[in-house]
Amino acid sequence: MKQxxxxxxxxxxxxxxGGLLTGIDRKITARMQNRFGPPxxxxxxDIFKLFSKETIVVSNTQILYAFLFLVFNIVxxxxxxxxxxxxxxxxxxxxxxxxxxxxxxATNSPYSRIGAHRELISVLAYEPVLIAMIVAIYFVTxxxxxxxILKHNSFLILDxxxxxxxxxxxxxxxLRKSPFDLSTSHHGHQELVxxxxxxFAGPVLGLIELGHWYELVLLLLFVWLFFAKNIFVAIAAILxxxxxxxxxDNISARLxxxxxxxxxxxxxxxxxxxxxxxxxxxxxxx
Amino acid sequence: xxxxxxxxxxxPMIAAFFILLINNSSFRKAxxxxxxxxxxxxxLYSISQGDKVIVLSHSLNSALEYLIxxxxxxxxxxxxxxxxxxxxxxISLLAILQFVLMFVFEFKVGKLxxxxxxxxxxxxxxxxxxxxIIGPLIAIFALSYMxxxxxxxxxxxxxxxxFFTVIMLFLGAMNGLVISNNILWVYFFWEITTLCSFLLISxxxxxxxxxxxxxxxxxxxxxxxxxxxxxxxxxxKSGTVALNEIISSQDxxxxxxxxxxxTLAAFTKSAQMPFQSWLLGAMVAPTPVSAxxxxxxxxxxxVYLVLRLSPVFIDTWLSKIVAVAGAFTFVSAALLAIFQxxxxxxxxxxxxxxxxxIIALSSIAHRYAIYAAALLIVLHGVSKALLFLxxxxxxxxxxxxxxxxMDGIKYKMPIVAFLTLLGSVSMLLxxxxxxxxxxxxxxxxxxxxAAMLEIxxxxxxTVVFWTKFIGKILSDGKDRNKIEKFEFIKHIPLMAISILxxxxxxxxxxxxxxxxxxxFKSSFARYSGVSSTNIKELYVKDFFGFNPVVFFGVLVAAxxxxxxxxxxxxxxxxxxxxxxxxxxxxxxxxxxxxxxVSFEFKNYYFExxxxxxxxxxxxxxxxxxxxxxxxxxxxx
Numbered sequence: 001m002k003q004x005x006x007x008x009x010x011x012x013x014x015x016x017x018g019g020l021l022t023g024i025d026r027k028i029t030a031r032m033q034n035r036f037g038p039p040x041x042x043x044x045x046d047i048f049k050l051f052s053k054e055t056i057v058v059s060n061t062q063i064l065y066a067f068l069f070l071v072f073n074i075v076x077x078x079x080x081x082x083x084x085x086x087x088x089x090x091x092x093x094x095x096x097x098x099x100x101x102x103x104x105x106a107t108n109s110p111y112s113r114i115g116a117h118r119e120l121i122s123v124l125a126y127e128p129v130l131i132a133m134i135v136a137i138y139f140v141t142x143x144x145x146x147x148x149i150l151k152h153n154s155f156l157i158l159d160x161x162x163x164x165x166x167x168x169x170x171x172x173x174x175l176r177k178s179p180f181d182l183s184t185s186h187h188g189h190q191e192l193v194x195x196x197x198x199x200f201a202g203p204v205l206g207l208i209e210l211g212h213w214y215e216l217v218l219l220l221l222f223v224w225l226f227f228a229k230n231i232f233v234a235i236a237a238i239l240x241x242x243x244x245x246x247x248x249d250n251i252s253a254r255l256x257x258x259x260x261x262x263x264x265x266x267x268x269x270x271x272x273x274x275x276x277x278x279x280x281x282x283x284x285x286x
Numbered sequence: 287x288x289x290x291x292x293x294x295x296x297x298p299m300i301a302a303f304f305i306l307l308i309n310n311s312s313f314r315k316a317x318x319x320x321x322x323x324x325x326x327x328x329x330l331y332s333i334s335q336g337d338k339v340i341v342l343s344h345s346l347n348s349a350l351e352y353l354i355x356x357x358x359x360x361x362x363x364x365x366x367x368x369x370x371x372x373x374x375x376x377i378s379l380l381a382i383l384q385f386v387l388m389f390v391f392e393f394k395v396g397k398l399x400x401x402x403x404x405x406x407x408x409x410x411x412x413x414x415x416x417x418x419i420i421g422p423l424i425a426i427f428a429l430s431y432m433x434x435x436x437x438x439x440x441x442x443x444x445x446x447x448x449f450f451t452v453i454m455l456f457l458g459a460m461n462g463l464v465i466s467n468n469i470l471w472v473y474f475f476w477e478i479t480t481l482c483s484f485l486l487i488s489x490x491x492x493x494x495x496x497x498x499x500x501x502x503x504x505x506x507x508x509x510x511x512x513x514x515x516x517x518x519x520x521x522x523k524s525g526t527v528a529l530n531e532i533i534s535s536q537d538x539x540x541x542x543x544x545x546x547x548x549t550l551a552a553f554t555k556s557a558q559m560p561f562q563s564w565l566l567g568a569m570v571a572p573t574p575v576s577a578x579x580x581x582x583x584x585x586x587x588x589v590y591l592v593l594r595l596s597p598v599f600i601d602t603w604l605s606k607i608v609a610v611a612g613a614f615t616f617v618s619a620a621l622l623a624i625f626q627x628x629x630x631x632x633x634x635x636x637x638x639x640x641x642x643x644i645i646a647l648s649s650i651a652h653r654y655a656i657y658a659a660a661l662l663i664v665l666h667g668v669s670k671a672l673l674f675l676x677x678x679x680x681x682x683x684x685x686x687x688x689x690x691x692m693d694g695i696k697y698k699m700p701i702v703a704f705l706t707l708l709g710s711v712s713m714l715l716x717x718x719x720x721x722x723x724x725x726x727x728x729x730x731x732x733x734x735x736a737a738m739l740e741i742x743x744x745x746x747x748t749v750v751f752w753t754k755f756i757g758k759i760l761s762d763g764k765d766r767n768k769i770e771k772f773e774f775i776k777h778i779p780l781m782a783i784s785i786l787x788x789x790x791x792x793x794x795x796x797x798x799x800x801x802x803x804x805x806f807k808s809s810f811a812r813y814s815g816v817s818s819t820n821i822k823e824l825y826v827k828d829f830f831g832f833n834p835v836v837f838f839g840v841l842v843a844a845x846x847x848x849x850x851x852x853x854x855x856x857x858x859x860x861x862x863x864x865x866x867x868x869x870x871x872x873x874x875x876x877x878x879x880x881x882x883v884s885f886e887f888k889n890y891y892f893e894x895x896x897x898x899x900x901x902x903x904x905x906x907x908x909x910x911x912x913x914x915x916x917x918x919x920x921x922x
Contacts, residue, residue: 055856055859056859056860057861058762058860061760063851064848064852067844067848067851068844071848075840087725087729088725091721092716094749095715098714098749101753102753102756102760105757106761106762107761107863107872108693108762108763108863108872108873108887109863109864109865110887111863111864112863116757117754117889117890120754120890121890123750123753127745127749128746131728131746135728135732138729138732139732199863261895
């Protein structure tokens with residue numbers, strides 16, 4: 001019964017939180033650019049409008065992929081809140097992205113296909129870092145299960161500071177923010193039009209937007225994991241982390257995929273690796 | 287009772303003889319169908335008999351002993367002659383070395399008595415299922431494929447009889463390999479598979495196929511020599527050549543040297559780095575050959591041997607290095623697959639990659655690692671058989687095996703495209719089992735941090751090349767004319783295999799309980815590090831809380847829900863793709879003076895970052911270093 005409530009709450013609350021955060025993002029971004037910006041509830045108005053539009057597609061299968069993207073994201077969030085296996089959650093999250101990529105590749109549009117391939121390169125960049133993060137958490141806590149990880153008696157961040165830095169780094173890629181907004185950006189005027197989402201419109205685009213909100217919540221839950229000892233510290237950390245992402249988004253220009261790949265594999269993965277090895281020595285060998 | 291095991295080996299060989307003798311299409315078809323039915327029946331019957339150690343009557347045993355000894359020398363002589371005919375001195379030399387070593391060894395130690403001729407346990411069952419169900423299905427598919435293939439070649443005289451002879455011989459040899467207890471017999475069947483693969487790869491008899499077949503023969507001869515040395519060391523270290531005695535041996539440390547040599551032999555057979563080139567070269571053979579080599583025979587012999595010997599060397603330093611070497615093949619083959627646009631090469635690298643994972647899992651001292659290794663042998667076997675046969679059909683349909691030419695294949699060949707999709711999805715996405723084995727691999731490899739890092743990277747590479755592959759199969763194409771006609775003899779085996787792909791994944795836990803757990807219980811019983819927790823049947827919560835039935839349930843529910851949503855969102859309007867409103871159609875835009883400029887988009891192959899050749903070079907050097915380390919570890 002309790003589990004059913006958690007499932008229901010996470011399915012209903014996550015998009016509300018995700019949408020709200022997106023609204024705040026837009027507001028802050030606007031203020032940083034000396035604009036007044038839309039109201040904080042604007043993302044909700046947008047999505048209602050999207051769902052009230054006519055369904056226009058290039059290819060029928062697009063609807064399926066958009067739907068799968070949403071479903072996989074919801075499943076990942078639910079699994080996280082049911083405190084299941086972290087690695088499996090990561091796999092599910094990866095398949096949400098895969099669904100989106102396949103959706104973009106289903107049409108013959110060069111914009112969306114290039115976007116899809118850039119997204120694929122992003123996967124190549126961040127996936128090893130994310131898995132390394134989870135393995136490092138395992139070394140410290142002795143478990144892949146969130147249930148057991150939460151029983152750890154101190155802040156995870158104390159053991160995993162470099163891992164957290166690496167994670168914040170790939171968070172920028174995962175949230176598709178500058179300098180790593182290669183596959184799609186929040187502004188329509190880039191060289192790829194809207195990249196991976198170019199060919200989605202109306203309610204189908206709405207499904208993807210909704211999926212993004214779940215994704216955002218899940219990623220911030222990962223941040224929470226590092227500070228789970230104290231709920232207030234965790235909320236503060238999440239907000240600071242998210243704010244920093246917005247700042248970085250606004251002060252940097254886009255990099256090419258090659259630079260992204262090189263930077264992520266050297267800097268972020270390097271950071272993760274160093275931390276991974278020291279916790280391995282500390283908790284396994286000593 | 288013993289006769290069913292003899293049947294498994296000798297019946298296909300007798301059938302092979304008749305197929306060779308009578309070159310008649312309908313006779314061949316009848317024999318292939320008959321043998322398929324018999325093999326499946328006999329294999330299932332032998333499985334129903336449970337674990338067995340078979341003792342033959344004394345006279346029969348020694349007759350077989352003489353027969354196999356003689357045939358073994360005969361086989362080496364044939365390989366020697368092939369070497370001289372190909373003017374490849376190295377092959378001849380390797381054959382002579384094997385011959386001499388074997389002869390001196392058998393002459394010196396006299397008659398090697400192994401009372402228990404056949405040793406059949408649950409690992410053998412897993413292999414028997416794979417060989418005798420997937421193998422015949424591929425053979426049936428090949429009936430239609432080879433006819434088409436020969437039409438393309440414009441042969442005056444059909445060579446199909448030779449082709450099917452070799453395939454039947456191959457299946458018999460594989461059966462022998464997985465049930466023999468005497469390691470000398472295992473070696474004999476091992477060599478037959480080497481010869482068979484040579485014959486199959488060179489089947490088309492053109493320059494390229496002979497060249498690649500020669501390479502396969504050469505690399506596998508290195509493995510053969512390593513196998514012989516392993517046997518000799520094994521005898522002098524432990525005083526026995528019986529597998530069941532070796533794997534229950536109490537002192538594993540003295541067996542390290544023979545195990546290292548046998549593992550090297552397994553590396554060559556399973557095309558591990560740096561021996562991968564022969565399997566890639568094998569792509570020139572007709573596609574059913576690739577399907578056979580990759581799924582139920584040949585390469586699976588190598589991983590079978592490692593898994594079979596695993597109880598002896600697990601959790602030693604040797605096993606740690608083997609795990610790193612296997613994981614290294616996993617990551618580097620996955621990386622190389624990203625550069626490929628040839629569908630068969632993508633599949634080949636994916637096979638090499640998965641075999642590396644199986645070897646790594648077989649040598650990690652963890653209960654679930656062994657489970658996952660055994661499961662992956664089956665899961666990979668069925669999926670890869672399906673994929674190769676599908677790609678073969680596509681190649682015959684559109685005349686190309688390049689992924690870039692597969693735009694719109696879902697319109698042109700809907701059945702095969704759908705089955706290809708199923709096959710590739712089963713290698714990547716949940717709830718199919720291959721993903722579960724990868725998941726287990728990461729979780730158990732935390733014991734071996736080097737292997738773990740390799741598996742982490744390999745896992746990311748795997749996602750990239752499969753997604754590119756799947757994306758292409760699903761993509762739109764200009765040409766939408768359906769060219770596929772339903773052919774019973776071709777499509778039924780495909781559908782049968784795809785049903786198996788789904789069934790194995792749905793009943794993953796039941797399958798594990800039925801076959802893998804008993805194998806683990808019997809083989810790893812003496813090894814306390816692995817089996818310290820009392821082994822019970824595998825319940826859902828033990829499998830990391832993963833329940834395939836629930837996941838498939840969610841999938842079905844999602845599809846139903848999706849169908850409902852689709853009705854709700856039913857597209858009212860189809861539009862062309864966005865081309866800044868300058869479309870002519872979906873495949874071109876209006877350029878200067880309204881002239882139509884067509885565009886196309888190809889997948890990324892990252893040529894600007896690196897290419898296959900450089901990566902291969904680096905990878906080969908590193909893997910040779912790993913093998914040197916592997917042998918360095920065992921030296922005292």
